[in-house]
Amino acid sequence: MGEMVHPKQIESELSRLWKTLQRTGKMRACLFNFIIYSKQWQRVEYLDKIARNVIQKFPSRIIFITYDDTCTNPALQTAVSVMTAEENSNDIACDMIEIKACDRNHPRVPFVILPHLLPDLPVYLLHASDPAKESPIDQKLEFFANRMIFDSREATDLPSYARAVLERQARTRADIADLNWARTEGWRQLIASVFKSNTELHRLRSARKITIYFNRKRSKLPDHTHTQAVYLQAWIAAQLGWTLNTVTKGCFSYQLERHFTHIHLIPKKIDSVPSGQVLSLEIQTDSDFCYKMERNYHCPQNVTIEKSSTHFCAIPFHFFFNQDSSRQSLVKEICHRGTSLHYTNTLRTLATIKKGCSFQ
C-alpha cells in the first residue's frame, strides 16, 4: 500500500505528493474515476496489472478497494500514492487511493469514496467479484457508476452471474462490460471472418455438432477455466438465433425451428497457453462440411483453419490474434462506452439456463 493516511487527509496528502513530484516531469492526468473492487485479496496483483494497462492510454483516478476477510483491524486502512503505467516511468501518472476493508468496517467504504470521485468525469466500476453474491457496498457504489465492468472469471455459477449482471444493468442503467468477454474477442473475430459470406453463415447455422476445447490448466487465481468456452458457445447461439433446449454435463443443446445443434465443451491441459483460453473449435454441419480451427500451441496467437467436406478440401489458412490482443481487449472493454449488444444477447442466452442445471 502507498502512504497510509486518515480518510480525511486523502486530498491534502495527494496535493502534497504532487507538489513533490512537480519537478520530476510527471504529469497528473485523469479521464475518469476508476473504482476497482475485489472481495479477494489474492487478486490484487492481477487487478493492479489491469489498472496499469488501463492508465497507459486512459489515465484515471484509481480507487482500489480490497476486502480482506482475514483482517481483524476495525479501522479502515486508507493510503494514497501515485501510479504510473510502468514502474519508474516519467510519463503520465495518476492518483491512486487504496482502501482495505474487512467485515467490521465494510459499510464505511462507500462514504470514504464519495468525496473523492472527481466531478464531471465518468465513474467506471470494475467489480471483480461475483455479482450474484451481492453486498450492501455494491448498491451504493453502483449508483454512481456510468460503467460497470465485471469479471466472470470468478463466477461460480455462470447463469446466476448472467442473471445478476442483467438485473444490475436494468437497475442502474449503467453500461456493462466483462473482462472475460473481452478475452473471447479474438475467437469471435475469427469466427466472424471465417463465416462471413451468406453461404458460410448458412452452413454454420446448420451445424449439428460444435466442439470447443478449452484449457483446463489452473492459474494462481481462484477462477473457472470453462467460462470463456461457455461464453463463446452462447455467443454463437445468440447470434444465430438458436434457443437453448437442454444442458447436460459438458453439452449445450440448441434448437432453431426443427434443427438441433449440440455444443460440447471439452477440457484439455496445455501448459503453453494461458488458463481458461479456448484452444480449438470444430464444427460439423448438416451438409457434411467440417471446420477445424486450432491454436498452434507453440505460437498461441496463430490459429490454423481447415475446411473440408466429403467432396472438398480447402488449403488450410491462418488467422493471427493480435500479439497484445488480450491486453488491448481488456483496456477496450473497460474504457470504451456503451454496452455490447452481442454481450447482452450472450448473457440472455445464459440466463435461460435453469437454476440447478450443471454443465461443469
Next chain:
Amino acid sequence: MPAVYNSKREGQLPTNFVCCGFARREKTHDCFRSEMKEAVRKHSRIQPLDETVWNSFQDQLFYHQSYFDEDRGYERLAQLLDELDDKFGTKGNRIYYLSTRPVFFTTITEKLKKHALLCEKNNSYARIIIEKPFGHDYHSACALQSELMQHLSESQLYRIDHYLGKETVQNLLVFRFANSIFENLWNRNYIDHVQFTVAEDIGIGTRGDFYEEQGLIRDVMQNHMMQLLSLLVMESPSNLSADAVHNEKVKVLEAIRPFRGEDFERWAIRGQYDRGFVHGEEVKAYREEMHVSPHSCIETYAAIKLYIDNWRWDGVPFYLRGAKRLPKRATEIAIVFKNPSGVLFKTHGQEHESNVLAIRIQPDEGMALKINCKVPGPSSPTQPVKMDFRYGSFFGLTPPDAYERLICDCIAGDSTLFARQDEVLHSWAFFTPILNYWAEKTPKEFPNYPCGSWGPPSAEGMLAQDHRKWRLI
C-alpha cells in the same frame, strides 16, 4: 477581528482608524487587546501573526463595557468616541458592526440614535453592519426593516452576506460581462438546467439551539444561494454602481415563479441527517446532537426546484440544494448545457455527455469546463474531458477573506456587495410559503439520509422525474 487585522496588515485600512469593542463583560483595554490577539493568532488567514503590525494595531483597539439596553452605557460610549475622534482624527465617522443576536438589532439601533451616535454631520458618516438572519420569515423581515428604518436610513444600513465578499462570487460578474463568448449561450436556448450546491461535511456542532430556530433554508438558501442565483442570471447593469447592480438582482428575484399547489410537494424536498460516516468516522444523527430535540423536524437538507419567468430563462429549471453532513464541503454552481445533436458521433445508442461549466465557489476556487473529445485511435468514440482553471495555480496569492473586502467596502461607503432591503424581502417572499407549508406538515420519514451520503432518495427523485441527476461534486 482577524479581518480587520489583515486589512491593517495589507494597508487597506485608513491611517485614522480605531476599533472599539462593546460588550457586557467588564474588562480593561489591555485585557481586550490580549483576547483579540489570541483570536487573530488562531483565525487569521495570514500566518504567523506579525508582531510589529499587531503592536501598532493594538494601540488602536479599545474596549467599552455596557449592556445593550443601558442608556448610561451609550452616553459613556459617545464620550469615549469623541475622545478617540480628537486623538486619532477619525472625524466623527462611525461603523457599528452588530455581531450580536438579531433580537438586539432594534434595541441597539434605537439607543445609538437616541444618543446621537447615528448622526451624519459635517460630512461624517454613521453606518451599521448587521449579519444574517435578517428576520425569520417575510413578516418578521418586514417588521425588522420597519423598526430599523425608524432610526436610520437605508443608506446607513449594511446587511452583510459574506458570500458576496468572496473573490469567486465577485468573479461571476467579471466572467459574464468581461467575456464575450458566454453571453450568447447564457439563456434558455442553450442551457438545459443549472444546479447550485452548498454542501458542508460538518454537522451543527454545539449550535443546536440556534439551528433549531433556523434550519437549512433560513441558514443558507434564503440568503447565500439567492445571492448566487441573482448574480448568475441577472442582466448586465448599466454601470457598476451599487444601485445599478442591486436593481438587476432584484429583477431576478421578482421573476422567480412562486410555488402553488403541488409545487410544494414536488419541488421542495427536505431532509435530516441520520447516523453515518463522514471521512471514515462514525458521526451521530441530527436528533442526537447537543441542544436538539429528539423529535426535531428541522431540516438539515433542502433541495428546491424553481423557475425564473423572464425572457432569458423561461423554462430553464434551477435546482438548489444545501445540506449538512454531506460527503464533502463544497459550494458550486454548475451550468449544464443542452445536449448536442448526436447524429455524427453516437455510439451504441449513447447520448453525448452534456457540456458543463462548473464554477467552484469554495474550496479549490476556480472553474472547469467539460467538453467531449475524440479518443485517440482509428475509431471515433468520444470521451468527456475537463478544462480546469484554479485560482491558486494562476494567481498564487491568497485572496483576501470575504470579511476583509466587505468591511473595507463599508468604510468606503460602497454597498454593492451588501444585501439591499428589497433583495432580502423578495427572497423571503419566495421561501416563506415553503417554510409555512413544512411547518404544517410533520415529516414522518426523518431522519432520511445518512451522514456522508449525498442526501435523501427523494432529492434524487425530484431530478429523476425530469430525467436528470444531481452532479457529483
